[in-house]
Amino acid sequence: MSLRHDLRVIRAVAATDIRLTLREPLFAIIGVLIPINFLLLFLLFAISGGQAPIAVVMNDHGPLAERFVQAMDGAHSFIIHTATSAEAESEIRAGSIVAVVTVPQDFDAALGAGARVDVPVEVNNLNVDFTNDIRRAVPLSITSFYADAFPDQVVVSALESDVQAQDTGYIPYLAVSIVVAGLMLAAILQGSVNTARDYELGTVKELVLAPVGRLAIGLGKMLGSAALTVASALLVLGVVILVIGVHPLHPLEVLGFGLLMIAAFLALGVLAGTLVRRRQQAIPLSIACILPLFFLSGPFGPANWLGAVPGAIAAVSPLTYAIAAFQHAFHGYQTATQDLAVDTIVLAVFTLVTVVLTALVFRRRGVAH
Template sequence: MRAGLRNRVAMFFTLGLAFLFMVIFGLLFGGNNFSVTYGVVDSDHSPQSQKFIGALGGIHGVTTTVESKGQALNDLRNNHVDVVVEIPQGFGAALGNPGGAQVTVRPTQASQTSSTASVADQILAEVLNGFTANGARSAVVLAPPATSAVNKITAIDYFLPAMIAYIILQSGINYVAIGLADLRARKVLRRFRATPLRPVQILGAQIAGGALTVVLQLLVLIVAGLLLFQAKVYGSWLVALVPMVLGIGAFVGIGFLLTSAARTSESARGLSTFVAFPMMFLSGIFFPITTLPSWLQTVVHVLPLTWLTDAMHRVMNDGVGLADIALDCLVLAAWAVVTFAIATWRFRWD
């Protein structure tokens, strides 16, 4: 206990983690942070449909884009909008009829497996009821979700790529950061320097061990997902391998970088948790990014896990090719190069 209290770095991150935990969940669930983007197809072009669109866009957290049906569905497939709202011809006239009016909602696969689709439906229903005459029964009709290749994505299909990104994050950072810090604290690194081994061999072996650990964990995860839960992958595994390898490089590099600030394995464990924890909850693995405040949605796109998660979803769920995730791969490669360069410059043997 006394030794733990003396380790100020470890104690700082231990106590700071509790504060960070509250801040993250406060941002996720505190206040009215939800945002949803509607692609609106107005086939009625009546004053009533225009007022309906205006009322929908006037709600806090709601963004509307009026476009053609083809463009709206294309934006939906590319995740540029969360849902598409189709206002049929005759909508304005039907509002005053006893049968009421209907609008059709078409979600993405991603929004269908999160809370986005249900909240989007509730918002639409409330706005629609406000325009409906007394006694009329208007309705929001849910259409099949749009996909890039008519893929029927289940929850396990959606969360498998997210779990792959999560394993790469946790194992990539923790193994290298804690392992190297422990070797330094026990003076093993110093003794290694007295051997004929070159420094690059010593560090390379430790980093390669971290990467191999991630690969083994990924194999177990993927095999379990495919065989036990019948998860479906609609893209190429060869294409998926590219962001996976770059992601491993990025997070192993971050773990290597953290060893320059951690003198003991305890402080390395606290520091790695302090770094990984925000990314885990803010990068779209467990909660949709749309639940975050708009300013934070911009910030999280700096995090490498956001790009890794996006690339894995687009390849495994949407079946896109390597050219479609080029930006994701470029960002991950930049993270790997920069973190390894800084870590090599700042590394201490004792």
């Protein structure tokens, strides 16, 4: 009978939280749309900064000149289009491209005769990142072209052996990291906003004084927030899988780790809501927590590549372990030194510790405003 009663309490508390959230569409929309905006913002950032737009002026259309442009395309560092000399100069002056690479006249003839060939590269060095990309990728393209066109003359070559079974593009890798950050943001927003609302409306006093177990109340509130978080999570996952085309290699891992992440980050959101007790403060606090943790948790590559100090910070961030787990779920490889069991344990322990801290804060501060 007690278990049945507790289940009714859990269901009633969860339904009440969902109903109250839906009655305030502004906060419901914020909780669902901010994570998807987060995803789109970073993907646009990645798309715009991934490859340098350049123009290639083809003053020679021989087979070697064509193979040279193919080698540049194979460097995966450029967005290439051909243009006349006047068009390319106009574009670089307007700032619409980063560089102009000119294939000189008699390119094929000079190479056939063994003569030196200089390839003019005009760089708009306004952005140092793009500039360095050009300075690295153009010599690499020349080396790759020469090794392919004249293999007998290139006596030193790299023998590559890959650790992973397949290459992963910049966008697919980053998209998975952003999904985790979106899950964290959605869960923290829902948990903190729902908790802060109880303090604003005074319903937290009614819950505390009600003749029901606090565990059942806590589980009900977690369930209500989780239901709303899942809606946001499904939207983010839908964009990544259906629109971007990043399909999970291990769907069951996505489900299991997704639920574990939601529980962990909901607990953090409830703690934040218990501390601030105001929704207008809970929302910016949630966003402020995400941004530094996101960049310090290995979203662009393994966290242990970040260096000593950032790597040490990443080691204590739950987002690091969540990203590593989801990268395995989607792409099938482990991006950190620890295995999936450690990722699971860290997220579970983080959830329990956060729940305990929330209980201590609640007991110490009471329900008074």
